[in-house]
Amino acid sequence: MDFDLSEEQSILKDSLDRLLADKYGFEDRKRHMASPEGFSADMWSRFAEMGLMALPFAEEDGGLAGTPVETAIVMESLGRALALEPYFATVVLGGAFLRFGGSADQKAEYIPALAEGSLKMAFAQVERNSRYDLHHVETAATKDGSGYSLSGQKSVVLHGDSADKLVVTARTAGGTRDEAGIGAFLVDASADGVSVRGYRTQDGMRAAEITFDKVKVGAEDALGEPENGLPLIRRVVDAGIAALAAESVGVMSAMHALTVDYLKVRKQFGVAIGQFQVLQHKAVDMFVAAEQARSIALYATMLADSEDAGERARAMHAAKSEIGRGGRICGENAIQLHGGVGMTMEYAVGHYFKRMTMIDTMFGDADYHLRALARDGGSLAA
Structure with missing residues (x-):
């Protein structure tokens, strides 16, 4: 290929x-x-x-x-x-x-x-009790004439404080963890009843806590089927995971390059520390992790638009679990090999590790996706 x-x-x-x-x-x-x-x-x-x-x-x-x-x-x-x-x-x-x-x-x-x-848009999906489960939705979309009235709270809405339109998941029917009865709605961020509290996240990005208090949306604001929107939501999240996998390749590659450059210029006992074999081994571990991440990111990219939901989901589970593992290897070794300077806000490598950590937790961390992959029978279904 x-x-x-x-x-x-x-x-x-x-x-x-x-x-x-x-x-x-x-x-x-x-x-x-x-x-x-x-x-x-x-x-x-x-x-x-x-x-x-x-x-x-x-x-x-x-x-x-x-x-x-x-x-x-x-x-x-x-x-x-x-x-x-x-x-x-x-x-x-x-x-x-x-x-x-x-x-x-x-x-x-x-x-x-x-x-x-x-x-600018933002995806308002996470709730305080939802953890990583896309089907755990407490925000309610109550029928109101031909449209709906939305009430609930969403957390860690990435760039939610600068968005013009919000895509909000809300329950139109069923219980809190039912897979049916979930819809996705386009909501104006400045609409009556929408309250936004923005803040900076640990990796320097922006996010928001958003409250919806009887926010009116029309039937024309629903994306897909209001009573069966979970397949659409999962497909969008799969596309997001593939994109995050690609971003992680850039993050890990930058951490590795910064670390190798530092090993060449930092001296101890009169020589560059990159001459010590044990540190070379750690740099190689970082390189291998980054290259494995690149391979699995390519796999996720190839399947990001697949119509086969099961095959697509398995690819994203595999990508997320491998990248979470490799990202930790890269980040921990980068910080250790930089020593004290790697922990400071004035040096870039710590910021890369923070971003890598945030990527790991978005839409499920490595352990979550490894369990899901095992549950689904592995990356290659029987």
Whole structure:
């Protein structure tokens, strides 16, 4: 199988890497983090100008007809730069809801705005008692005339404090943990009854706690089937996991490169510490973990748009469990080999490990997905 990038994909990668290298240094990132939005509005506009927002959408919807491979290229570059912009929340997750569950009217209204960078989205799914289970939904969507009234609370909504539109999971029928009776709804973030409290997460990103108090939504605001939205939600999350796998490759590669450079310049007993064999072994362990992550990320990318829900889910379980394990190997060795400086806020490597840790916990950590993979019979079903 040929894993080489096409000419267009190589141009995309080189152009984005060049932009991030020139405009997104570690000091730039700290300045963007301190801004009210928590990211760079200028970089967001540059991403839109490059066509990154339009990548995954069909041409008839105003997009560039990209595949999960193009999304993976972008996510790996953003991971390597530790970019703060809401690309994952808006384009990967919000965009996937529109691609897979949006009506013709919803696509016509929202995709052009998203592609030009004027619309930001966030996925409001996590609840205080839901842990990693997508079917645990307490937020209620009560029938109200032809539409619904939403009431409940959502936690750790990534970039929820800067989103214009929220995709909210809510229960239209059944009990708290029933798989049926769950819908996904588009909600205006400034609608009456929506209360947003934003904060910075441990990895420098932004998230929000959001409360919905009898928020009115129309029937036209439902994405897919309001009574059977879980398959759509799972498909979107699978696309998100594949994108996170690609981002993790960028994060782990950057940690390894920083560590190897440090081993070459840090001296002890009159020689560079990289000459000590035991430290070379740890650097090799990091390299192996990063390359294994790259392989499993490619596997997840190839299956991200698969119509076979079972095969797709097994691929994402495998990717998440392997990347969580490898990310910890890379992060722990990077911090140890850097010594005390690796723990400081002024040095980049600790920030990469924080991001890697957050990636591990999003949509289920390594242990959660390893159990799920074992339950489903392994990555290759009988």
